[in-house]
Amino acid sequence: MAAEASEFTEVLLLLGAVAVAAPAFKSIGLATVLGYLAAGIAIGPVATLITGSEELLDFGEIGVVLLLFVIGLELKPSRLWSMRRDIFGLGAAQVVLTGAVLTALALTLTNLEWQVATIIGFTLALSSTAFALQLLEESGDRNRRYGQTSFSILLFQDLAIVPLLALVPLLSPGAENAEPGGLDDLVIALASIAALLVAGRYLLNPLFRIIANTGAREAMIAAALFVVLGAAALMQHAGLSMAMGAFIAGVMLAESSYRHELESSIEPFRGVLLAVFFMAVGLSLELGIILENWLTIVIAVPLIMLVKALVTYALCRLFGSTHVDAVRVGLLLPQGGEFGFVIFSAAVAEFIFPQSLASLLIAIITVSMAATPLTIGLARYLIREEEDETIDENFEGAGSDVLMIGFSRFGQIASQILLSGGARVTIIDHSANRVRVVEKFGFRIYYGDGRRKDVLEAAGIRQARIVAVCTHGREATDKIVDLIQREFPHVRLFVRSYDRNHTLSLRARDVEYEIRETFESGLMFGRVTLEAMGIEGIVLDEIVDDVRRRDEERLSIQVAEASGRERLSTPEPLVKPRRESRRLDKVADLPDGLDEPRN
Template sequence: MSTILQNLLFLLATAVFTVVICRKIKLPPMLGYLVIGMVIGPHALGLIPSSEEASHLAEFGVVFLMFTLGLEFNLGKLTAMRRTVFGLGLSQVATMLIVVCATVVMLGLSWQIGVALGAAMAMSSTAMVSKLLTDRNELNTPHGQNAFGILLFQDLAVVPFLIMIPVLSQPGEELAVSLGFAAIKIVIVLTLLLWLGQKLMRPWFNLVARQHSSELFMLNILFITLGIAWVTELAGLSLALGAFLAGMLIAETEYRYQVEDDIRPFRDLLLGLFFVTVGMNLNFAILLTEWPLILLLVVALGPIKVALIAGLAKLFGNSPGTSWRTGFALGQGGEFAFVLLALAAGQNFMPSGILQSTIAAIIITMLITPFLIQHADKLVLRLASSEWMNLAANLHQIAVRSMANSGHVILCGYGRSGQSLGRILHSENITFFALDLDPEKVREAGAAGESVVFGDAAKREVLIAAGLMRARALIVTYSDTHSAMKILEVVHQIRPELPVIVRTQDDSDIDLIKNAGAAEVVAEIMEGSLMLASHTMMLLGVPLNKVVRRIREVREARYQMIRGFYRGTHEDSDESDRHQARLHTVQLTQNAHAIGYTIGELGLSELGVEVRSIRRKNLASVQPNDDFQLQNGDIMVLLGVPEDLAAAEILLLQGK
């Protein structure tokens, strides 16, 4: 017992360490689990012997993975994307299966090995690709939709493969009978489970939910998931298939999202253990002798699979650029490949060398994928000559639409926050120009007369075409630190004096974004808490003017940009607005008068102007004192009324 506990504690410690490192370097944790398993396994350092108990426990990770996959199974989604899912997705899986199977048979191996390898190599990593595309805001792009549709069909194709692979080891005359018998069993089990499940699942969950007990709800989820998985295993099918059916049944109830949140910790923990055990099973002695086969499999999973998917996408009417991007996104093995290979290994018809080599090749391609997707744009420009024309046409369209704008605000992202901000700017007669990567949203907003075009705001040429050199300000309306940092880098290179306001989810990245040159960072949690506080105080009887004053004080302490704006709640007329203090940026060019002077020597305070901050290249924004000496290229953020700001700008650039 102490040895088992010791091994478990060591696995948990390495898992924590692995996840921390992977998050630091922005790689999926599953890759870290695989590498850790390879290092600590019996074929490397031997810190943990490969145990049957750990393998059984890891199987439950696959069960919960298939359960969450069933939760995401949505008939409406399948119907809306049927051409991509059942057209492009089916073509990809079938073609990869046929090509791999034919190649294996030509090499003199059995067709059973070809089917198992083809099924495994047809899979791509749903978890990795969806995360990488989401991080890059590319999930709603044409190639993102293609990748999502193909991944959805791959996930569905796992179900028949789970039924087929366990019977492949049987003799030829018995194989057809076994497959037919398995098909009959699955029809009976599916009919009973889906027919009875549809009638019983919602009333049963309603009964459990009415008890208002979170632990009872969690126990019920585990009971339903493992119970249906046990029923399918008794029927001679797999645990994973039963878990998938359980997820499908619960997906039709209103408890789907609650169940998904509750089950995620179990799934992630056990699935991590599954990947560790996969890595532990890698035999390095075999890998050293089978390196030519590993190299061949990496090529098959990399360039050949990428080219195959790109060719199929082109046949389905996609542009060359979209086709190649789809291929680059899916040119790797996936987590379900390990499931299918583990199933094949248990049937004893897969040679150990081929099994080990295939697992190694899948791991290598998964390690390469983040870098491949990151540089996909450069690769596409080299491979697809028409992409230059498409890029030029898109930039031309953006430039034409933005040509009439000067002194406008560029909105990066036109989701709910961007649209709300756009309406407010429009009501104040402030021109804005929005960029968004959702083609459907752009089409609908454009048809309604909104000033929005399709474009990636993180790209230099797109921002220039959107009128970056003529803009008054730039707002990042979506919460994505990685994209915001890329935008800030472009703005800092081209228009360092342009104020940029960035939206973020919480306070964790505020310093990072401000140091990159953002004029202000607005945290959603901060603003949400202020609204909660204001409503709470009013409900408790605190006078309105006191509530307004308190919220104003908090905002002035938090946001430098709005200090000086809240000087009275009754001044609403245009005349009073004209005398309100406001911010203005001045960049000190090469021949500016103020270069070499200190803030105190210039006497800006005598003009009624306050220096709020100074941004200097390669340095974070600073709040200067009177002894701060100005240099060429400094960007000064001034606070004052319009007349005083005009006088201060003349003083800084030309002198008295």
């Protein structure tokens, strides 16, 4: 009974740590991974409130398994095939070259035997799938180019675990008496992958179709967990990583009609179990070993991370990545991986090196994991924002009734109306690429920055009857408006507004006309929706006009309040016009100022 109470207390501590650590570190701008690590260290090595980090690591690894399954759901087989060059080319080169360099360093800087140095070098070449993918998830960069490159490398590293584990007994002191089992292990691994692919192709979709027809939500969740964990167990039995099995199962279901439901079923478990995994890493940190070998760790961790980052950067550049992407990949993958725990434990079991060395290496991996969010912060110092491409400014032939500044999606649509109406329009834009693309369609716009007085004069602002400011960002728009009102006060200003607050700001500047990009499109969307519900045309026109009028009244009140003028009369609540014979069943009241929180 006491043991059960103790386990229950540990669960409460873990859940409480998750609830406190994540928001606390997020609020100060740090990654939640660091928060989980810190929480694990606090309740483990420091306060010794929880022990048995090995069991927690095994349990938390299910979170990594679920994460790979969710990623697999987003990668169709065709898309995965398109990544084969990065996976088997860049990924293989990273493991082999990084492993060779780290092995050479271990032989040069220590007195280790070549067998020991080889195991250490190639194991430390692996990175942490859990850490890297979680950091990509938090930053929203998983689907960016460098995120895809990083994932390709991690995927091959998971595949490399099999030969590394097979290498351990071959390098043990009794290797001459060991039975060769590498070929058998390879056959078993390939057979397991084939079995999983066949099951995914022919069994999984019918299974989920049957369960979905029952309407039992809990059965769908149970089936999803069964498939993920079953695939993981099969791969583990074959000597592959559990994460690899879950990933393959996800890919097999990527084109399934139940993909989104499966993802929503898995998501809550994934987040909590990943948090447990990261806390277990913190719990596994042996402070005694770190204190005894602090100088070794202080030297080894930065050196290993630097070597991995440099080799990864060089290979990414060799395989066609940009400088920016290569730097980001290098700074994301310099840490040791969680599979190092497994390989080093296997090396101890095969008498390749003692437990004390394994504990030191595990401490090095753990510290490198903790340092990874910090290395990512170095990107701002190593990556200079690339200057926008420029082309020569040439305003020959510029000057007309309307000067339009900015040719993004809003300006493109507005210009079509002006040109169709016979207006003469001069358009300037600060994107060299956009200028070139438009020229391919036989359309002339001028390259120039509307925030510069000389550019505006060259574009003919003194002859323009109206200046239409159609730039996208609020800051750029405000600078252009302020410049024009200061230097060219005679100009009539028509301005695209970013959001409601920007509208109030522009009205305070007394621009002649402004409009929020999404306002009229939102009115039209609502009108068409009501029309599809059977509302008659006359009523629709009245509703739209009434909403537009009331919105204008609310804006007028907000402008008056902001300027300190006497408050205008309060507009009526925002409801449908009252035509008793054609009333809607329900009407909506919108709080003032909430019709468009953002663009």
